[in-house]
Amino acid sequence: MTRADGDNGARARAPSLQARDRTIAITGACTYLGTELIKLLEADPRYSRVLALDIRRPDLPPDLIKTEHHPIDLTVPTVGSQLASLLRGAHTVIHGAFLSFPTHAASWAHELEDVGTMHVLDACAQVGPSRLMLLSTTLVYGPARGNPNWLGESAPLRGLPGSRYVTDKVRAEMQVARHAEEHPETAVTVLRFAPLLGPTVSNYVTRFFSRPIAPVLMGHDPLLQFVHESDAVQALKRAVDRDVVGPFNIVGEGVLPYSTVLALMGRVPLPMPHFVARRLYRALWATQIAATPATFLDFLRYLCVADGSRAERELGFRARYDVQRAIQDFLGVAPEDEPDIARAQG
């Protein structure tokens, strides 16, 4: 997470970014990506001001000079005018106020993610920033029988029918796509992150894989994909630095079958038929024991793997952690500590 992590190349190739008066506004500053991005922006002399918009103050060191925190609640109906006055003069608006867990408070989540995106876009339409970025996930492609092994950015956003968590994100994407059509003066970038994995990030994936036992749908073993948390932050910083437009998949190197992921993590697979698993997970979700609702079992059944070659080509982003190293870092084992994994690789 040092600053030396690869901005040199970006700076050399993009001389137009020497402007020193850029203001960046970030909604969802308390999310992992938001907080880490603020730290990088704070250290970067090219940006003069950072607006951290979130309900509470993000968990940052106290001595930041550029960053201002403004308490903003996107679920309040009158937030639009407040946002518009705050965003005036912002060069880039980064919209990342999305939940990292599926929640039982589905209507509140809908207000925050779907309607909150509408508020942000309305404010952007009034103010007209040069750039707008949406921090989305590859979940919006959805697990489907008909998915190819590697989904490009132009693949349809099927989402996950029955999951409001994924549906809200798909609708946010659709709103942003419509905004991009209606406001050509704003360059719109969409970053679709693969599920984040790492030692500090906390989301439904890290919770799922923290349990000692994991369900396996009998006979199904799809390929899974992760992106390491520090890679995700680097990709986000690069996207902020460069004037790229359009959707980008931000993914880690390589894929692994679900059963191999469980074996590497030392988790015990619990095979069960699909209809049993669905019922069990419905009960576990209702009693708040499981971290994910039953609809997420489709991710353990069908492929949902995104192709990051566009980000590599146009953003110059290449993940430093492949999937095995991301898993090792998540577990907190250094490669030299864990000769078993090294041997299995060889």
Place this chain on the structure above:
Amino acid sequence: MTSPDDKKPDEGAADVPADAPPPADDASPADEREPPRRMRTAPPSASPYDELDAVPDALDPPPGWAGESPHDAIFTSPELWGGEAEVRDNDYGPPIPTRFPDVESVASEVRELERRVRARLTPVFPLEVRRNPPLRSILRRYSRFAMRDRSAVVDDMGRDPVYASRFMPALDFLYRRYFRTRCEGIENVPARGRAILVANHSGALPYDALMLMRAVEREHPARRQVRPLLEDEVFHFPYLGTFLNRMGGVRACPENAERLLADEQLVAVFPEGIQGIGKLYRDRYRLQRFGRGGFVKLALRTGSPIIPVAVVGAEEATPLVARFTWLARALGMPHLPITPLFPLLGPAGLLPLPSKWRVRFGEPVSLSSEGGTMDAEDRLLVARLAESIRTQVQDMIEHLLAARGASAFA
């Protein structure tokens, strides 16, 4: 107390105490050139104060600071660092004296990291427990046990080399001893470069895909791997689809096929699709419709040669005497195969009968002479080409059947 390494010629840093916070301009872009985490290999010293003073700077690196430990490869290998933090020998950038993080700042960084980690703890499963799971040795032993037959690296499409090599002896037994396969025309398969094998599909189970893979891998001098494209019904079939995927099979769709061909691999397609597997024994070796000619469009778009392949023997290995449709629909299958042995003997009935197999590879058909990549949308052309390939495969099958004689098992 001053640090000799902090002396800068024009700044007079001699009056800066070593324990003072680093100057503000220390965060200038100059230290971006510093190779990552070089302080890790700082030479060990007797007391912590010595360590503070003896921190080397970029001007005189200690001899052999990199490449001493085998783990240093991590810091210098370009594939781990994306080629950005590349460190070359004797290249330490312009001569700007650089401070290295001292022990205190490293310790405070660690404390900050710990605090951050604590702040993000989920109440469900604390990170301490995740890092040091109870019964760790058992978990590790379990992990080794669970990884025994699989590789920690699979290729783009999910082929697991360790898993595949585990089944090779069984497949070789089937290929050589059980089916006594005779392979003809293997010289028609190119030694390198992309190509599309177009084969007939038969038998109640896709044994022919596995045998085609084995035939090329065993008989071809270049030991090439074939990636069969599997129809959705097979690819998503429980266990069977997963097994074939780990062996090298890929779900049939244009994106996957184009990716494999762009990677200069051999792709096997079965254009009859599920109709080929589902044809009854009385219709054996009568080719079904060749899809919508998707393989021709693929060949035209990617400029790959088409190699017609005939496989004879699979129909008798798992003859399909009847199909159950209504029960299979309830189980989510296209049909439930009824073979002479299958429902009677249970799962053992899925084993094939010992028919004698022949595989014939035809002359490669290069479609580039027929037109450029523009013609992939020309439906009439695609249909005509697909029909001609189909006729070739049917002719080869008739030829092999005539050569085989009366008995399919001798």
